[in-house]
Amino acid sequence: MPGRAGSEQKMVEKSVLDTLYDISQFYDEMFEATGQPREHYRTLHEQLGSLSMEDFAEKHRVADASFLYQGITFTVYGQESGIERIFPFDLIPRIIPFEEWRQLEEGLTQRVTALNLFLQDVYHEQRILREKRVPAELVFSAKHFRREMMDVTPARGVYAHITGTDLIRDKSGEYFVLEDNLRSPSGVSYMLENRQVMKRIFADLFGRYRVSPVEQYPQALLDTLRSVAPHGYSDATVVLLTPGIYNSAYFEHTFLARMMGIEIVEGHDLVAHNNKIYMRTTQGLQLVDVIYRRVDDDFLDPLAFRQDSALGVAGLLNAYRAGNVTLANAIGTGVADDKAVYAYVPEMIRFYLDQDPILNNVPTYVGLDEKECGYILANLDKLVVKAVNESGGYGMLIGPHASQAEREKFREQVRANPRNYIAQPTLALSRHPTLLEDELYGCHIDLRPYTLYGEKITVVPGGLTRVALRKGSLVVNSSQGGGSKDTWVLRE
Amino acid sequence: MRLKIEHITTFSYDHPISEAYTEMCLRPQDGAGQHCLSFSLKTEPHDEQLNYRDRFGNDISHFDTIQPHNQLVVAARSVVLTPDHFVQSMAHLSPLDEFDFLQGSSYAPLLSEISALAESISTPGDPKASALAIMRHTWGAIKYEKGATDVNTTAGEALALGRGVCQDFAHVMLSACRSQKIPARYVSGYLYNNGYSAASHAWVDVYIPGEGWLSLDPTHNVEQNGQYVRVAIGRDYADVPPTRGIFVGNAKESMEVSVKVDAVL
Numbered sequence: 051m052p053g054r055a056g057s058e059q060k061m062v063e064k065s066v067l068d069t070l071y072d073i074s075q076f077y078d079e080m081f082e083a084t085g086q087p088r089e090h091y092r093t094l095h096e097q098l099g100s101l102s103m104e105d106f107a108e109k110h111r112v113a114d115a116s117f118l119y120q121g122i123t124f125t126v127y128g129q130e131s132g133i134e135r136i137f138p139f140d141l142i143p144r145i146i147p148f149e150e151w152r153q154l155e156e157g158l159t160q161r162v163t164a165l166n167l168f169l170q171d172v173y174h175e176q177r178i179l180r181e182k183r184v185p186a187e188l189v190f191s192a193k194h195f196r197r198e199m200m201d202v203t204p205a206r207g208v209y210a211h212i213t214g215t216d217l218i219r220d221k222s223g224e225y226f227v228l229e230d231n232l233r234s235p236s237g238v239s240y241m242l243e244n245r246q247v248m249k250r251i252f253a254d255l256f257g258r259y260r261v262s263p264v265e266q267y268p269q270a271l272l273d274t275l276r277s278v279a280p281h282g283y284s285d286a287t288v289v290l291l292t293p294g295i296y297n298s299a300y301f302e303h304t305f306l307a308r309m310m311g312i313e314i315v316e317g318h319d320l321v322a323h324n325n326k327i328y329m330r331t332t333q334g335l336q337l338v339d340v341i342y343r344r345v346d347d348d349f350l351d352p353l354a355f356r357q358d359s360a361l362g363v364a365g366l367l368n369a370y371r372a373g374n375v376t377l378a379n380a381i382g383t384g385v386a387d388d389k390a391v392y393a394y395v396p397e398m399i400r401f402y403l404d405q406d407p408i409l410n411n412v413p414t415y416v417g418l419d420e421k422e423c424g425y426i427l428a429n430l431d432k433l434v435v436k437a438v439n440e441s442g443g444y445g446m447l448i449g450p451h452a453s454q455a456e457r458e459k460f461r462e463q464v465r466a467n468p469r470n471y472i473a474q475p476t477l478a479l480s481r482h483p484t485l486l487e488d489e490l491y492g493c494h495i496d497l498r499p500y501t502l503y504g505e506k507i508t509v510v511p512g513g514l515t516r517v518a519l520r521k522g523s524l525v526v527n528s529s530q531g532g533g534s535k536d537t538w539v540l541r542e
Numbered sequence: 543m544r545l546k547i548e549h550i551t552t553f554s555y556d557h558p559i560s561e562a563y564t565e566m567c568l569r570p571q572d573g574a575g576q577h578c579l580s581f582s583l584k585t586e587p588h589d590e591q592l593n594y595r596d597r598f599g600n601d602i603s604h605f606d607t608i609q610p611h612n613q614l615v616v617a618a619r620s621v622v623l624t625p626d627h628f629v630q631s632m633a634h635l636s637p638l639d640e641f642d643f644l645q646g647s648s649y650a651p652l653l654s655e656i657s658a659l660a661e662s663i664s665t666p667g668d669p670k671a672s673a674l675a676i677m678r679h680t681w682g683a684i685k686y687e688k689g690a691t692d693v694n695t696t697a698g699e700a701l702a703l704g705r706g707v708c709q710d711f712a713h714v715m716l717s718a719c720r721s722q723k724i725p726a727r728y729v730s731g732y733l734y735n736n737g738y739s740a741a742s743h744a745w746v747d748v749y750i751p752g753e754g755w756l757s758l759d760p761t762h763n764v765e766q767n768g769q770y771v772r773v774a775i776g777r778d779y780a781d782v783p784p785t786r787g788i789f790v791g792n793a794k795e796s797m798e799v800s801v802k803v804d805a806v807l
Contacts, residue, residue, distance in 0.1 A: 176636070176637055176638065179637045186637040187641060190637075190641040190642070198597070200596075200638075321608065322606060323606055323608050324590040324606070325590065325592045353565065353786075353787065353788055364561070364606075364790075365563045368592050368594070371594055372592050372594075
């Protein structure tokens with residue numbers, strides 16, 4: 051265990067740092083391979099040296115109570131009892147130096163720009179397909195490619211107003227994009243709540259770092275939504291459309307609506323008439339300009355999509371098509387975050403922007419490509435195989451940890467429907483010291499920053515750091531035992 | 543020919559309904575030699591219509607009624623000048639057309655039995671001869687019989703049954719052509735039959751590389767001629783029903799359709 055460098059804090063009998071910590075072969079966010087804390091972690095490291103496990107346990111109780119009191123819970127599907135849980139939170143913040151963040155910001159801006167140009171293109175001229183830079187078959191067979199969006203142009207030509215990009219770091223510390231979430235990325239409420247709790251519990255420490263604020267996010271989101279109002283109204287009526295209380299992210303929906311000061315509505319609160327969308331209010335019908343929708347495409351409009359949907363608004367697509375209402379995100383953005391289409395994002399960046407990607411993709415083998423499919427089938431014991439339309443850590447084979455029977459099952463599935471699968475090498479996600487069962491343990495983490503696109507692109511400095519709270523686990527999803535940490539992006 | 547069409551759809555409800563949203567695909571196309579000389583679309587109750595063109599280039603009208611009503615009437619009237627021969631030359635298909643018109647679809651899935659049959663009557667390397675053979679075979683394999691099938695019948699079911707209506711003939715031919723890698727699309731429209739039965743009709747376009755679309759009617763084993771009026775194209779019936787909609791209210795819906803096609807001077 052690295053020694054405590056000249057701490058001015060009170061000395062405790064046994065501090066958090068006195069437990070055995072294994073840096074191991076992964077990239078550790080806090081420690082160099084030599085065991086020394088990285089420069090931007092030194093102040094935090096000192097503080098840790100002055101805190102006992104009991105101090106931490108006490109702080110944890112305060113944090114948990116605060117989360118529970120505020121109702122920050124999420125829903126776990128498929129569990130027998132108590133499916134409402136608080137999202138597990140770890141008190142040791144993740145710190146990102148300014149220069150590192152600047153690179154990420156540039157990379158995310160570039161990527162979101164290219165993804166939006168791709169969406170604009172596939173729903174109009176399809177240049178990238180005609181020039182065979184991306185296989186047409188891959189795009190047209192994507193589950194979320196919406197023929198209804200052909201030749202429909204959303205306000206300002208923006209499709210993905212809110213993007214939550216999942217980033218990971220490999221052994222060398224290089225950041226890679228693992229997923230572009232362009233539909234309804236969730237989790238931003240945890241980013242905001244984590245910060246609030248940390249500022250209270252670690253007021254002192256927080257004051258010793260120059261941390262970029264994230265509190266402006268709700269206002270920035272509202273500004274983004276207003277900037278894409280159909281006729282450019284600055285006083286546009288914006289509403290948040292939720293599937294309702296049974297949705298796992300319902301807490302976040304109410305939270306964001308409250309923070310933005312806008313109405314939260316369900317499908318039956320809205321009505322389409324003469325190709326405009328109205329909200330039913332006690333004063334009669336009120337025109338709606340922008341809908342921040344947290345309802346999937348399939349359920350948005352029973353006339354256009356799934357007829358059995360009770361969550362949507364009949365006639366919504368045509369009001370949208372007529373240009374009388376803006377949907378954020380646009381319909382059909384899912385074609386660009388299909389896990390197989392993802393493999394071609396670097397190509398999109400080259401094609402539309404004539405630039406090299408700043409942030410790289412994780413190497414990805416696409417089942418639809420015959421050669422790559424052969425590689426996948428021959429290396430099932432080394433690869434992570436993913437079904438392209440599953441998320442939350444479901445529908446996945448982690449080859450090296452799987453049994454022969456599990457691998458054979460996937461072999462059959464990949465053979466039967468190669469379009470539906472991709473594979474990636476097993477990733478050595480970076481680790482971060484985390485308190486686990488009363489000791490400091492290096493848990494694997496990722497990072498989901500949020501990018502807003504209205505008049506211009508802005509990346510909120512920070513994001514949601516998800517952490518795998520089971521020893522050795524690589525799965526950070528909240529539904530599979532993941533938790534989160536506050537993410538401190540340092541100012542210049 | 544110059545044809546006058548009247549297509550009236552009446553939706554009736556046993557209890558008043560409060561909201562109805564309706565999409566109509568009823569306007570005859572302009573192009574490939576056909577001219578829609580006049581078109582009117584009236585609804586009762588009356589409300590604002592939104593017209594747009596869908597991904598296949600079809601003209602769609604959309605309207606809603608949010609007042610209580612127990613009957614909704616949609617009346618489409620048009621006069622159309624039709625060509626004696628359908629010609630739509632096209633050197634290449636767009637990437638999306640090439641994909642969509644070769645894929646199996648819900649009414650015209652790719653089935654091994656249809657594929658085997660199609661292969662046995664096709665001429666390799668000659669899509670035109672193959673398509674004509676498939677049309678002739680479909681015409682012979684199914685007996686025209688109203689009521690034997692319904693709006694949910696798929697190509698496989700119709701062929702197994704050996705009976706059906708124009709829609710079924712078209713779906714079988716679509717499956718067969720696509721199984722032989724001949725791009726094929728569903729055509730919805732009208733057929734003038736000297737005032738006899740007839741009226742709403744469906745047939746098939748096939749794409750001949752380097753030439754363009756050829757329009758074939760497997761119900762009658764003929765190429766499209768001056769008696770045919772084209773309204774819409776799609777992958778199968780599901781893309782182009784003349785009307786579709788949903789309503790809010792606790793009521794039972796019944797629908798009545800009357801179509802008249804007359805020759806005018």
